[in-house]
Amino acid sequence: MAVARFMEQFDIDSPPPSIKQAPIAIAFAVGLFLTLIPGIGIQDLGWAVSGIALLVIATIASVIVPWERIPHFWGLLIPVVSLLAIGLFRMGTGGFTSIYSALILLPVVWIAAEEGVRFVVFAMLAVVATQALPFLLQPGLLSVDGQIFRAFYTPLVFTLAAGIINDLSHRLRLRVRSAEALRDEKQTLLIESEQRAAALEIQEARLLEEQAFRVSIWNSITGQAVIETDLSGVVRAFNPGAELMLGYTAAEVEGRMSALKLIREGQFEERSLGARTRLALEGNETPSGAQVIDALLEIVDPATLWHYVRRDGSELPVQLRVSPHVDSDGNRVGFILIAIDMTASLEVSRLKDEFIALVSHELRTPLSSILGYLEVLRDELEPLGEQQRRYLDITERNVGRLDRLVGDLLFTSQFAAGTILMDATTVDLVTVLEASVEAALPAANAAGIVLELAVDGEIPAVLGEALRLGQVCDNLISNAIKFTPHGGTVTTGLVLRDGSVELFVSDTGVGISDEDLEQIFTRFFRSAASARNAVQGIGLGLSVTHAIVAAHEGVLGVESEEGVGSTFRVTLPAADARGADAGGAAGAADADGGVEGVEGGGAGGVEGVGADAGAAVRGAGAV
Template structure:
């Protein structure tokens, strides 16, 4: 056993309580000290030596037993046995040293107080019972006479000692409850301190993360100088003005949101845009109310084309700049708090598009002349058939077909360039759309029969007349029908339907072909675009047919749209306003 464990065994336990042997030791010492007082100084008399020595030996044996008992393994109430036996032993010592008149009766207070300090009021009951046995035992067994006059003093002393025991028990009970409460409060305080420390660490970590996030957001915000980022509240009032906005529009941040937002040069994001480009201004270009401008800006910013570069903003110098617009709603939790607008300068892209179209137009013109010359000479050569061999005729025929294909391609490119430049030549006249659609269906029949595809044309009972270019409208329908045949496997069908819808003449071409993937639908009308399905199936084409069709429909102020399901088929729809010449 180590020094530490020995000290804990004979001193105090883990809860700080004194060992029973320590508490019994003062009682034993007082009894032992009483012996010299009796023998050397004559303090009292020895009436029953056997009882006196039995008390001394009993207390000594009890002290030794107390040291040997493993109290940690026993219930705490078992410790009450020690003071009860000590009280009985002192009763014997009292009998042996004068009985009722013994001066050593006061020693009994020590085990009584010890017993009273143990938890539970029953300990007081045990103590009083042992006290009665000790003080009145001699009277019960006849060692003393009930009429010797000492009975009154004995009873009074016993009552006083019992009262002391009750007081001590109640005091220790209150002290124990208070200590328990203090311990509970101490634990709660420790828990609160621990929670506070944990909260402090979490707060410090959150503050650090917030600082890093703020620095990251600030670096992104300051780096976005190629795009104008404008942040607004729910009413459209500007609350954030990025560096790119300063570069594009020329307004300083202070001019827009002031110092700490106290003054704004521009009350609303709508003040920056030219109203006529939003379709909200009157003939005199008057500004529409903000309540109308903000929803329109949000609508344009969320549209696919994002304004198509035709939306105009006005700089601090009054310059009107074409832009693309993107809009996203700002939220805090589930609550909308405003919008973030991203404005991109469209001047560079528009210039690139203009130069590209100009290049295509120029190349088309430059190619058309030599191709026409080549075809002319090929025709002259073919007129001398008698002088040509069969191989020569075949070679010239191949050259002529390819030259015609190139000439047709040049014509298509030139036509698209003219459309995008707003210079498309249309020969408008009153036409019957039904007869044009019927002619397209008849023209494709030989090709459809070879492909194993059926073609059906559905026409209204009455002619459907409109003011349009018959050749171009027919070309657009031919392109749609031709595409449908190419992308429909053998055994499939194609339906060409003509009708009216909301003042528009409508032609739909529906097939049961392989369909178009969703990602490709938005790009179908781009020049030279080939869908993934066409590429995988190695279907011939250069990707201009739908571009030309859309260009023709757009030139007639109409619209073209498509819906498709992969593996089930596709439907193209063109709608042209009905206007009489």
């Protein structure tokens, strides 16, 4: 390890001159030691000492000179001076016969190991100069037989060796550089990996923290039953609130039970009647869990009560919301059902309904007396003056209004208590709707609103009370007129859809906000548009309408967009289709209440009534 740390100080590609000079100095020192052996000693002390001095100078220079600040080429002076020193020492120890001729190889290796073929030539010249040094200093040696060939043959061998060394050095240098590049790349990758690992650790810590936070929130939701399912309806998550409400443990239902098993048997089928989108079944095909929950997405109404079945078989009234569960790519992966226990709310509502029913009942008796005595006054005080008659008209009108209000309160209270007794008969909705349109024409004329009627073909009768169904038509049409500005249009009509009769009322009015849509059928609720437009009322109209429709086993729905208008749809089972399975859609209604595929000439159109003052009633096909 110490050697490795020591070597890391130097550039492997080009070590400093002191490192390269060390083998030469060591070999020279060994040669000096060998001169002590008899027969190998120094023959000419002057030349030998000169060589020794030059080598010492070159070695010291290789150590103390700051070569890193000097151009690299100047470092080659050290092996050149060393060659000269070896040549002088060689002359002092026998010349051509000296055993120290081998020392020439070390400086030659230094020079030849440099990058480039030119250093092979440089090494050759240095060897030739070293070999020729004895001839230059002692010209008489040229006459000795064979010495001149030695002067040229030895440099040739050294030159060949230098070429091989230069090539090997070049190859080694390429490998070293490649290894260094690979090392640097690995080091970079290692650093990046460490950084990514650190980032992943931080992210993992955050995810664990967020997961713990979500789990704590999930476990703290005990007032609501939250159930997550897969696409087939099988429960994947069952929160503590669901455990408390339903009596099951998460282990009992997760991955084992369909969420649909928790809904009271038959309730889905009851609620799906009249839904705009139904399960499209062929023959006796059974709908999948995904199909059923898809249908739930459309028919679940926050104002409608649902019933869960507890583990012990008892029923739990809940307010149910269903929404799709999507992944990060927006693909649906399941559903989320959120249920709120309505037991306490229903008890409060029951007490409130009892109070309202009691007060309404107590109010109805004196109202009946007042109306009776008003009739007596008209009959017994004749002739009445114009002012007296006007006072009586105002009194009767307001008493009648109060009587209708009390009647609505009683009806909604009875509906909530489940004590309504419907005297159902066969009702022709076409006739009922025509009467409501005719009654609404004066108000539409006064407001400068076009009132249109469209009946699509033959409409079958429904079972119910004509008076209450007329109230539904009156409430929806009068509401549409109230919230439609001057010059707007209110369209109402009937269409046969999937074996059910659909009544629609569409307007080009102010529309309803998404927040208000959730409470639009709640008793005493008044929308923001009512306040802005100073529309009179106490928020009972749509609540009564919803109750009447529900009492007729129908469905009341609404579609609205602020600034565009609203469309209310009432779907009632046809008198001859009670209990029939829902079929495919026979047509579709436009978002603004128009009817697609309706051909002209429908029956029951009211035409030309009250056509003055900017109002009109048109027959089928005018939509």
